Every structure is written in structure tokens, then in C-alpha cells.
Amino acid sequence: MDNVSQTFVSKPDIQKNEMMQEVALQKLSAEIQNAQEYKISLTQRDVERIKTDIEKMRSDLRYEIDKVTAAQRLDINLERGRTRDDLAKQGVETSELTNKLDREIHLLKTQVEAAKYEVIKYGIGTIVSFTAVGLGLLRILM
Template identity: 40%
Template sequence: MLLASVRGALRHRTVVLEAVPTLMNIAQCSQRRTYIDETKALVLRNLLVDTLSMSRKFQDAGLSREQADELTKHITEVIILNKIKMEDTFVAKKEFEKVIMEQDSRVQLFKAELAKAQDNQAANVNKELERQQSFLDKMRTEVRHEIDKLTSSQRLDMNLEKGRMRDDLQGMRDKTTELEIKVDRDINELKSSVEKAKNDTIKSVITILGTFSAIAFTISRFMQMGAGGGG
């Protein structure tokens, strides 16, 4: 686009440079007034100055016609070159507005695409959240089922353990009762044996005492009899 503008400006420059001397030569001919007006409009549109008026002012200032035309030609070239440089450096208002409109259109398109992408992303996120929620609900149900099953198993094991402990305790109680009965029986037998031994001992002591008494009595009689015979 910029290259086309430069080429157009160069074409205008050629036309203007070729038209300047022609304009100056035919400006005084009334039969070609229309052509002069068109050429003047072209010059004014591209140069922004009236070269014929400039040449006349140079002539009024004391320059000859040839000098005024040559000076006007050089000034025209400078103006055209400056205009080309300005067009290369700056952007025309229409081009600038066109670029702004294109940028606005691109921005609007980008906003629409961004909004669409955000909507798609939000839909994907919601879908993923729903999938994760469903997975979590399923896992929660499975975990609850496993916990209930484990609790039931532990409860059954605890009941079995309680029953086993109850049986063991009852067995220990039975053994304790049997042991108590046996101890009581042994104690009673021991008491009976002690009483019997005590009675036997008492009888033996009584027998021994009776025997000693009889012996003592016999000895006493023998001693009395011996004392009586001696007297």
C-alpha cells in the first residue's frame, strides 16, 4: 500500500513537473482556459501552492520570466519531494481511519473468539467438575460400603471374641469351683485325720498314764510290803 502511494506520488510529480512550464505558457491563452483550470487544480491538489501565482510574484520582485519559471520549478520539485517524504513518514487520514477500522474489526473478532473460547472452557470445566463430582460420589459410596462391611466384620469378630472370652471365663469359674471343692474336701479330710490322730494320741497318753499309775502303785505296794517285813 505504501509502495503504491509512493508510485502515485511520483506519477503526480512527473505530471506536475511537466505541467508547470505548460501551465505557465498557456496561462495567457484564453482559448485554453478550461485546460489551464484543470491543470491548476491538479497542481494545487498535489503541491498545495499556485505555481503560476508564485512565478508572477517572482517576476514582480524583479526576476525575468525564465528565472522565475526556473526558480518556481526548483521550488516545485522541493515541495513534491517533501510531500513524498511526508507521505512516507506519516499515514494519510483515510488510511489511518481504515487501519483503525480494521483493527477495531480484528479486536471485535478477537473478543468474540475469546468469549467463545471462554464459554467452551467454562463448559469443559463444568463438565469435568460434574465428572469429578460423580466419581467422588461413587468413591464415597464405595468407601461407605467398605466401612460398613469392615464394621460388620469387626462387630462379628468382637462378638465371637466376647463369646470365646465368656466361655473361657466360665471354664475358669468351673475349674475354680472344682478346685474349691477339692480344697474343702482335702481340708475336711485333714481335719478328720487331725481329730483322729488327736484322739489316738489322747488314748495313747491315757493308756501310758494308766500304765505308769499301775506301775507306780505296784512299786508303792512293793515298797510298803518291804517296809512291813523289815519291822
């Protein structure tokens, strides 16, 4: 019986062993739960950090887009102003050329009128001279 009693474990030993295993299991469960809570808190912190980074990137992107848009608007407005200035300059040059052409045309008309007057004057002088010569010849011949 000694052999048999040595092979089997007594009930108080089993209960003691069960209690030790339960305590070890509870400790393990608590450690696992603590580890899970720690991992969850780390994950939540990482998620919050990533959200913050994303929001910062989003605001930086908005700022850059606004900056580029404003720069393009400024460039467009400057180009419009330059175009307006160029058109005004061309308008002034066109007006100056038109005035110059008008002056030259008026001068040419004046010169044509003066030349016409000279032609008429010399034509009348020539006719009067021929008439005088003709009358002089007529008087000599008669």
C-alpha cells in the first residue's frame, strides 16, 4: 500500500496544486490584460499621433495650395496689367502715327495746291505772252 499511496496524490495536495495553478492562471491573465491594455494605449497614442500628423499635413497642403493659387492669381493680374499697358502703348503709338500721316497728307495737299497755283499762274503768263507776241506780229504784218 505504501507503493500505491506513493503513486497517488492526496486530495489536499491536489487542492493545493489547483489553487497554485489558479493563482498562476490569474496572474497570467492579469499580465496578459495589462500587456493588452498597454498595447492598446500604445496603439491609441500612435493613432492619435498619426491623426495629428495627417491633420498637420492636410493644413500644410491647404496652405501650399492657397499660396500657389494666390501666386497664380497675382501672375494673371500682373499679366493683365502688362497687356493693358501694352495695348495702351500701342494705342498711343497708333494715334501718333495717324496724326503724323494726317499732317503729311495735309502737307502734300498744300504742296499740290501750291504747285497747281504755280502751273495756273505760269500757264496764264504763257498764254498772255503768246497773245502779246501774236498781237505784236499781227500789228507788224498789218
